[in-house]
Amino acid sequence: MMKPSMLRSLHSAVSRRSSHLARRGYSSESTPERKVVVLGAAGGIGQPLSLLMKLNPLVTSLSLYDIAGTPGVAADVSHVNTRSEVAGYQGEGELGKALEGADVVIIPAGVPRKPGMTRDDLFNINAGIVKSLCTAISKYCPTALVNMISNPVNSTVPIAAEVFKKAGTYDEKRLFGVTTLDVVRAKTFYAGKANVPVAGVNVPVIGGHAGITILPLFSQATPKANLDHDVIVALTKRTQDGGTEVVEAKAGKGSATLSMAYAGALFADACLKGLNGVPDVVECSFVQSNVTELPFFASKVRLGKNGVEEVLGLGALSDYEKQGLENLKPELLASIEKGIKFANQ
Numbered sequence: 001m002m003k004p005s006m007l008r009s010l011h012s013a014v015s016r017r018s019s020h021l022a023r024r025g026y027s028s029e030s031t032p033e034r035k036v037v038v039l040g041a042a043g044g045i046g047q048p049l050s051l052l053m054k055l056n057p058l059v060t061s062l063s064l065y066d067i068a069g070t071p072g073v074a075a076d077v078s079h080v081n082t083r084s085e086v087a088g089y090q091g092e093g094e095l096g097k098a099l100e101g102a103d104v105v106i107i108p109a110g111v112p113r114k115p116g117m118t119r120d121d122l123f124n125i126n127a128g129i130v131k132s133l134c135t136a137i138s139k140y141c142p143t144a145l146v147n148m149i150s151n152p153v154n155s156t157v158p159i160a161a162e163v164f165k166k167a168g169t170y171d172e173k174r175l176f177g178v179t180t181l182d183v184v185r186a187k188t189f190y191a192g193k194a195n196v197p198v199a200g201v202n203v204p205v206i207g208g209h210a211g212i213t214i215l216p217l218f219s220q221a222t223p224k225a226n227l228d229h230d231v232i233v234a235l236t237k238r239t240q241d242g243g244t245e246v247v248e249a250k251a252g253k254g255s256a257t258l259s260m261a262y263a264g265a266l267f268a269d270a271c272l273k274g275l276n277g278v279p280d281v282v283e284c285s286f287v288q289s290n291v292t293e294l295p296f297f298a299s300k301v302r303l304g305k306n307g308v309e310e311v312l313g314l315g316a317l318s319d320y321e322k323q324g325l326e327n328l329k330p331e332l333l334a335s336i337e338k339g340i341k342f343a344n345q
């Protein structure tokens with residue numbers, strides 16, 4: 001029999017934990033039912049991302065789809081004792097069932113790079129995969145928020161937009177290119193150079209998601225640090241080449257999967273919080289935009305009940321960043337136009 005004093009302290013520990021979770025938007029009893037779908041769930045990103053989404057208390061239904069291998073991943077993840085129910089779907093015949101009723105669809109389906117390749121070299125295979133998956137999304141869950149991870153993001157997001165436009169389901173508020181890994185890297189590399197605890201670091205990253213189109217704004221990084229210009233240049237280059245650093249280290253065995261799963265889970269969590277009405281959820285993402293003359297652009301975005309609540313401006317840029325912005329525009333525009341052209345062929 002528990003003593004009353006022990007019961008009181010247990011009760012206050014539980015309420016401290018619940019109010020802490022509620023403050024972070026995680027009050028599991030009161031949050032609505034949310035279905036999250038992972039397309040490409042048996043892949044290098046898909047598997048750890050599925051696990052991380054299983055750990056998210058905002059998710060009530062987790063739907064794992066791939067062309068092969070999903071029954072095993074779903075059975076495995078389903079044993080984790082968290083809130084969501086897990087279901088695995090395999091092959092095109094089950095895609096509709098996988099998608100029905102989705103609130104958020106995360107897409108890490110497609111081939112990854114090998115050393116010596118650019119992200120654009122993935123276009124020929126991944127463009128077709130994304131086109132067919134988005135066609136299914138427009139049919140089975142046209143109001144879901146779509147988190148596009150498949151590369152080249154600078155082209156796959158415009159492809160998705162065109163597919164949705166053709167189907168009459170396009171809403172620019174609901175389509176996101178996931179650029180969170182660029183932010184994750186910029187924060188990590190900056191904390192190392194600035195010698196500050198990484199947990200408190202913020203660095204916006206704008207532009208797109210390939211090479212020089214990735215533009216971290218270290219002039220806006222917090223906490224402030226007086227880094228020399230050559231350090232900023234090196235940090236910028238390392239952030240832009242972060243993907244290649246991993247591709248080379250994996251030496252033919254693919255690209256970033258674990259850090260990407262982490263980044264994808266962070267972004268999906270932000271989307272869910274926005275849907276649930278948590279205020280002031282801001283993340284960088286590649287979205288339809290008019291902050292520059294380009295039709296799609298990554299910048300800070302406020303997330304809400306309809307997806308994108310507001311695309312935020314770029315803020316003040318250093319001369320170095322202004323130059324980087326001008327330099328990235330032709331490449332980013334060409335990738336966007338390539339995606340639009342492909343989708344309309």
Ligand SMILES: NC(=O)C1=CN([C@@H]2O[C@H](COP(=O)(O)OP(=O)(O)OC[C@H]3O[C@@H](n4cnc5c(N)ncnc54)[C@H](O)[C@@H]3O)[C@@H](O)[C@H]2O)C=CC1
Pocket residue numbers: 039040041042043044045046065066067068108109110111112113122126129133148149150151152153178179180181182209254255256257260
């Ligand atoms: N946005 C970002 O920051 C990042 C994007 N990526 C990209 O994510 C994609 C996936 O990378 P990995 O997981 O490493 O590749 P992977 O090859 O390990 O996994 C891809 C999965 O997609 C599945 N797939 C292929 N066609 C499909 C279809 N039609 N429907 C459903 N699933 C399908 C495959 O069966 C496989 O399980 C790549 O395009 C990669 O470049 C990777 C890292 C970061």
Ligand SMILES: O=C([O-])CC(=O)C(=O)O
Pocket residue numbers: 112113119151181242243244246247255256
């Ligand atoms: O570099 C790649 O091919 C994968 C990717 O997008 C990243 O790691 O940022």
